[in-house]
Amino acid sequence: MTTTYAVLSEGLEKRFGAVHALRGLDLAVAEGTVCGLLGPNGAGKTTAVRLLTTLLRPDGGSARVAGHDLLREAADVRRRIGVTGQYASVDGDLTGRENLRLFARLHRVRGPAARAGELLERFGLGEAADRRASTYSGGMRRRLDLAASLIRRPGVLFLDEPTTGLDPASRARIWQAVRELKSEGTTVLLTTQYLEEADQLADDIALLDRGRVAHTGSPAELKALVGSHVEAVVAEAGALPRAAAVLDRLTGREPVLDHERNAVGAVTTDPTLTLPRLVRELDASGVPLLDAGIRPATLDDVFLRLTGETTDSKEPVA
Amino acid sequence: MNALAHDGLAMTGRQLRRVRNNPGLAILTQMMPVNMLLFFGYVFGSALAVPGREYRSFLVPGLLVATAAGGLMTGMFQAAQDTHRGVADRFRTMPVSRAAVPLGQAVADLVVTAAGTVPLLLVGLAVGWRIEGSAAGAAGAVGLLLFFRFGCTCAGILLGLLTRSEEAAGQLGASSFVLPLLSDAYIPTDNLPGWLRALAEWNPISAVTTALRDLFGNAPVPRDAAWPVAHPVAGSLGWCLVLTAVFLPLAVSRYARAE
Secondary structure: OOEEEEEEEEEEEEEEEEEEEEEEEEEEEEEOOOEEEEEEOOOHHHHHHHHHOOOOOOEEEEEEEEOOEEEOOOOHHHHEEEEEEOOOOOOOOEHHHHHHHHHHHHHOOOHHHHHHHHHHHOOOOOOOOOOEEEOOOHHHHHHHHHHHHOOOOOOOEEOOOOOOOOHHHHHHHHHHHHHHHHHHOOEEEEEOOHHHHHHOOEEEEEEOOOOOEHHHHHHHHHHHOOEEEEEEEEOHHHHHHHHHHHHHHEEEEEEEEEOOOOOOEEEEEOOOHHHHHHHHHHHHHHOEEEEEEEEEEEHHHHEEEEEEEEOOOOOOOO | OOOHHHHHHHHHHHHHHHHOOHEEEEEEEEHHHHHHHHHHHHHHHOOOOHHHHHHHHHHHHHHHHHHHHHHHHHHHHHHHHHHOOOHHHHHOOOOOOOOHHHHHHHHHHHHHHHHHHHHHHHHHHHOOOOOOOOHHHHHHHHHHHHHHHHHHHHHHHHHHHOOOOOOHHHHHHHHHHHHHHOOOOOOOOOOOOOHHHHHHHHHHHHHHHHHHHHOOOOOOOOOOOHHHOOOOOHHHHHHHHHHHHHHHHHHHHHOOOOO
């Protein structure tokens, strides 16, 4: 069976003056899957979404979205997509119900009032339906946003950082909604800075780095590429270089120091590096070891490894 | 139904609902000209050579037109707000006729404006303003007033789409209150120094105000004024046509353009 792609882009380019935001974006999202577009701020995630949702015109390259050419058939693309994110929003001066009815009318849905009511119930906004959206909490507003993008069961749903700034409970609700949509067959393209979010939701991840896709794969594949994360916590800062030297020798990779925690970490793909061996080697070198561990790589490690950037403040050893 | 009419109607409904949900702003906006009528009419009116009642009759058409020119400000602010808050982007990602968004905004604005002239006219009647011409003339005056408002709103929408930020639009809009000061809306222009008089009389507000005074029968047309004021009905229709023909297509294409 051949795969059909809900989103397929080739060499998408976008410049903003001197800033080269996208330098040839090649992206393939298979129908019915959730694809996580992951990258640090400035990697081009939002630009990619704005291009693929017809909000921006590319300076080069081409793309097909939901079966239509992005440039020549923009109107057909708009009929088949839903967009929720930092940018596409709802009208705060209208109530939740008025917003959804308006969007339903614009989408030519039969029975816009019924559709609005159905979505309000589904997203737990029934009670707040007749209040102005500007009075909603951040989580409610995001749910209304999501409901607005689902008015006509979109072929492709774009979620641009859908949970940024939300509390854990609201985040869980959005995640649940995304899982339901996937089970209904909706293709989802999701951008996020949260590694855990991509890990939880995405079938495939595209790592975006400086306007290009640096790597793609399932979360498990990406983590396997990197291997496991080895860490040692020492009793005194003076012992860090010695511990780092041991880790360097065992893993063959450049260790990362965490001065705040007196810890040193490195990644390894060597299956013979077990915890007892790690402890023996560190002990033999006279490192005052407090804690040691080997755990499967996180997407954070993947990030560091594949893009040379990290999402936290650990500094690599010079 | 034609797509533009369908979407335009939905967008008009959206703007009217916003006013209904947030009536305070609309009421404040409508109170402005009423306050100015009382303030100018009695404070300035008593200092001017013209008798007070006569000045207030002169002032009512001026305030109607100055308020209509405020479409520049309202149009700009709303368009900038929609852009700034991301609602405009949602419409852009939807299968919505591109002209429907600016057009719906302008049409809804006309409805609000038409309703807003009622309190000003009632207070005008209370302080001595009258329709001194024919009913047909008065109807023509109202039609002209709304046409002028429409043109100003289109110009405002374009500016709002260009400025994008609510704050900038608010600042720029606030400064637009000087426009009627440079016209014959509040004072006769014949005593102004030559260059200033020419500037004031080529201000579209002057032609429309003079046309309203003429159609309501409130004041004679100053025949020695610049052409648009000396031929106020033709002159103001010309201004309205130019405003609409220039700014409506520009606003629509600016809205539809993906960057």
